[in-house]
Amino acid sequence: MEKRQTCDLAGIWRFEIDKEDRGFAENWEKRRLTQTITLPGCLQAQGYGDAISEDTPWVQSLYDALWYQRGEYAYAQKNGTKVPFLSQPPRHYTGKAWYQKTIFVPEKSDGFVGRLTLENTKWKTTLWIDGECKGSIVSLCAPHVYETGALSAGEHTVTLCIDNGWQLPYRPDGHGVSDALGATWNGVAGAITLELFNRVWIERVQVNAQLPQATIQVHLKNETSHTQNCIIRVQDIARTDISAKMICVLTPGSQICELTLNYPSDTPLWDEFDQGLQNLIVTLSSISNVPQGEMQSSITQLPLQSKEMVSQFSKVVLQTKEVTFGFRRAEVKDGHFVINGRNTYLRGTHFGGDYPLSGIPDCDSAYWDKIMETVKTWGMNFIRCHSYCPPEAAFEAADRAGVYLQIECDMWNVFAPDAQMNNVLWEETKRILDTFGNHPSFLMLSPSNEPGGDWLMPLTDWVSKCRAYDSRHLYTIQSGWPYPMEPDKITGTDYVYFHRSGFGIQPGGTIRGPRGWNDGDYRESLKDISYPVICHELGQWCSYPDFDVIDKFTGYLQPGNFEIFRESARAHNVLGQNKEFVYNSGRQQVRMLKEDLEANLRTPYIYGFELLDLHDYLGQGTALVGILDPFWDSKGYVTPNEWRQFCDETVLLARIESYCIDRAKNATISIPIEVSHFGRAPLQSVRIHWQLEQQPVTEYTYGEHGKTLTQIVFQSPVLCGTLKQRDYALEKNQSAGCIYLNMEDIEPNRVYTLRVSMKVNGRIVENTWPLWIFDSSKLNPVSTPDGSKAESDTHEAVFITSDRFHAETLLNEGKRVLFELPYEDTSYDCPPVRFNPSFWNSQMGPTWARGMGMIIQNAHPAFVSFPTTADGGWQWQSLIENARGLRVEKLGCDCITNLVQPIDEWNRNNKMSLLFECQVGTARLMMTSINLEQDTPQAAALKKSILSYMKSDAFEPQGQVSWKQLSSLFEINDVMKELGAKIDDDSLSACLDGNPQTFVRLTGGYPYSFIIQTPQKHDISGILYMPRQNHREHEGELRSYLIEAWLDGTWKQVQKGKLSSSYEPKRITFLHEAYTDRIRFTALNTFTAPGKSYFWAMEPDGWYQKEADPAAHLEFKGQLPQDIFSASVINLLLAEEEEMAVWKKRIKQRKLAHLEDSKKNGKQVLNNLQNVTSEKSATAEIDN
DSSP states (O other): OOOOEEEEEEEEEEEEEEEEEEETTTTGGOOOEEEEESSSSSSSGTSSSSSSSSTTTOOOOOSSSTGBBGGGGGOOOOTTTOOOOOOBEEEEEOOOEEEEEEEEEEEETTEEEEEEEEEOSSSEEEEEEEEEEEEEEOOSOOOOEEEEEOSSEEEEEEEEEHHHHHSOOOOSSTTOOOOOTTOOOOEEEEEEEEEESSSSSEEEEEEEEETTTTEEEEEEEEEESOOOEEEEEEEEOOOTTOOOEEOOOOOSEEEEEEEEEOTTOOOOOOOOSSSSOEEEEEEEEEEEEEOOOOOOOOOOOOGGHHHHHHHEEEEEEEEEEEEEEOOOEEEEEEEEETTTTTEEEEEEEOOOOOTTTTSSSSOOOOHHHHHHHHHTTTTEEEEEEOOOOHHHHHHHHHHTTTTTEEESSSOOOEEEOHHHHHHHHHHHHHHHHHHHHOOOOEEEEOOOOOEEEHHHHHHHHHHHHHHHHOOTSSOSSEOOOOSOOOOOOSOOOOEESBBBSSSSSSTTTSSGGGOOOOTTOOGGOOOOOOOSSEEEEOOBBOOOOGGGGEEEOSSSBBHHHHHHHHHHHHTTTOGGGHHHHHHHHHHHHHHHHHHHHHHHSSSSTEEEEEESSSBOOOTTTOOOOBBBBSOOOOSSSSSSHHHHHHSSSSSEEEEOOOSSSEEEOOOOOEEEEEEOOOOOSOOOEEEEEEEEOOEEEEEEEEEETTTEEEEEEEEOSSSSEEEEEEEEEEEEEEEEEEEEEGGSOOOOOOOOOOOEEEEEEEEEEEEEEEEEEOOOOGGOOOOOTSSSSEESSSOOOOEEEEEEEHHHHHHHTEEEEEEEOOOGGGGGTTTTOSSSSSOOOOTTTOSSBOOOOOETTTSSSSGTOOOTTTTTTTGGGOOOOOOOOEGGGGTTTOOOEEEEBBBTTTOOOBBBBBBBEETTTTTTEEEEETTTTSSHHHHHHHHHHHHHHHTTTOOOOOOOOOOHHHHTBBBBBHHHHHTTTSSGGGGGGGGGSSOOTSSSSEEESSEOOOOOEOOOOOOOOEEEOOOOOOOOTTTTTTEEEEEEETTTTTTEEEEEOOBBBBSHHHHHHHHEEEEEEEEEEEEEEEOOOSSSSSEEETTEEEEEEEEOOOOOOOTTTTTTTTGGGEEEEEEEEHHHHHHHHHHHHHHHHHHHHHHHHHHHTTTTOOHHHHHHHHHHHHHHHHHH
């Protein structure tokens, strides 16, 4: 019988929270605590800590501390504070908490020594037994293990102080320490055990396995004062013929015993394809009755002739320990990852330690088995743990599933030569390697995410120390940043992990994003690098939240952020479209991710990627970047089969210059095809087939419950072919040949699918790409040289104009009008639209222009000759990239038919349109902010399709909108230029350019005063102030102001007040109109918090929280948040008559400029210009 005793300490503990930090001074370890709590568990989940409020001192820096002052987040706040930048814990607490339990040591264990293990806890723990301190441990990476010394039989009191407060100057956004994913819990996760040993025990076992041998290092501890005669036996549990024994003499202290097991050469290996796991049992026994001289004086292998003698000794089993390992050889060779002799591609996702249901790390195998199974289902084989080390259950599940892990030391830190942080890093490194190093899934180790400081030398030294300490893994110098040298000069690492090199493709030598899409790659950023590269945090494209996910939050984290976004959507009248938003934005997200992943696979030198993330990220502003929700469930807009077309061990790749092809300019299109193959074995004699297909016809029936899909009719291929039969190695960038498409064989103004496939080991591997084929020679583009044109048909005219006055006249006369609203004439309430979705999220990276996909009424007759799906496609990219989203909610009605609706990002939720129709009195209007005059076949095709519809009897808009309502969408953006306005401070001139995507920033301290002057006097009714649009903390946003006008030889106040906080434009109306040529604007203050405020600052040795008080930090005087003023636009608002005069002047200038351009281009448009400047002549043109 084993002499070791194990006590499970899970259950009810006595407890006291130490908010005022009095426990140590008052010796709480010597008193009986009075409250109770359950461990494993955390205090916040059990009602302890502070309620979430506006003043909660969150541990992270990547958020807006004054979020509660912003208009965007005023929603859903009636029943308790809800924060927008994370899914919040039920309560918040950082600091000390005390836990206490009475244990009983049985008589048979009297005098045994104990080892107390806390499987997972935060961040510093201190242990007392019966009031005697047994030490403290500061670690985030591995179990806290204490040696208690000898324990007598009977009752003992175990007291723990757990301090999850700030122990070391870590960056506060590291996933091991921040609130972003709920990591600031206080308690214990996983097992809490007290093992009792008869003073001799196994501390740990390390297995170094390279088939056919496994070397077993058994680390032993002798707590007695004299030598101990012992036997170590190692046995493969499944194979009794594989075992080894050793007799040893243990002197007091710690010693290592090494044994070797020999395995057959056909023993299954461990990797992503085969999960050959070997299970050992290690037995430590004491022996007695040993004849004098038989024992050797030190640890040594037992001589063969003495083995029979072992059975004669009297043995007592002291301890048994089970160990699992796998035969897995990992190396880097010729710029490749090579695992078990195979070139390997790491296709992975990020994991940051988020546990929305349990709050604390989930140490249950079922939780991790689901994650690993999900990762494999979606074609991946790798997980990077961002500044985080997961619990043992994660490694065990990865072992079972064949998933490779990169672990990081719970750090996002500052490093420098000789810095104390280097020592902290090394201690945490050893804990990770010693605790988890036997797991074959533990492939890689990185010290830190995106390190700060002078990190290169100390982290290169760290790699060298790691290799010497434990050669079973691969090590990288860091995760994230470019190196301070060209890629081919990097040395001292096993692999490189970053998203930009600093050299090559701009920006920053990038190896992700649009610069490598279509037919491109990123090789110029990695020229001649000798190490395999993994792309860091790839694919951070967002999709719109599905608010049904709120119901899944049934545990620790609360979905307050999602509730804010939902109520914002309700307030902006888009909540009813939630499912459409989710699906269509998701399809747009998948387009981006497909491009990212295929560019990654096309790029030489890159042999891996880490998506950020496969599932949604709940913190740092709420980053809905996953195709899975926060609970690792599919969002429903892409299937694993479709996803694995471009994310799998074998992927067919195409280099396609553009998905929109003008048949008139391209007689033949050539498309090179490549194979990226990293499967179990090379491919032999494989033939690739391709075909160009028309998109299937989807047929619906319509009833009282809406439309129902009845059938999908697939079309026969338009073109097809086969590429030359070839062999494919375990490699990428393998040419398969070229596909040639003869444009004469393809009908234009249609969308096709290029499908490329091959059969691999009995399954079909395929990939598809959409191709939009246009023919500009047959589109007959309609020119609008002066902004107005009459397009005639057999029975009625359609008038095309970009002139608001001409449009108003035509509508008053009941005409059919296509009104193209110019970008610079659009209200500041209408932000630009982006084709690409928001990157990461718009809380952390706000911009004026945002994208999230689109909703198109593709069955509408306006799109009969313009191929599109409801969620858009690449043919829309150039059309919407420079268009403004018309805020139709500003119309004050819901009477338009919104044909093209851009989806706004969830922090803003504007209801917008790019193309809508309505009635204006008896007139019929089609209005768009899309530039239909751009020189692309897509624009010509869309315009032609719209005009064909408008000239037909089907053009019968239903909703009624007044011209006054439509006028709310107009605004002169560059009014200051039109007025010739100047400002007396040159550093502020950018705020007069009318462009919200530029800004000015002043430091030094409030108040700031400046004068705007115009050459002539004007009737001025107010000022438009637009805050800076691209700062997550609204830095310098104006709160209080004083405005004065120069009247009768003196400055007179025309308005004074306070503004609300939001990114929206602020229109300040004067108390009375001022006829003047000078306005003095005084910014009095910005938004601040009452009482003390703090900010995080990076110092040479780490990150520190500092008070935003210039008296305390003179070096920041004038630079603190309360000292800064910023603005993106400051415009004068004119009285109505003056404004109309400016409108007419600019429209006249625009027509003259266009005419001049036309003359330069040799175009004879003067007669047409004269013919269409009046409605009467336009009508005559139709009559003729």
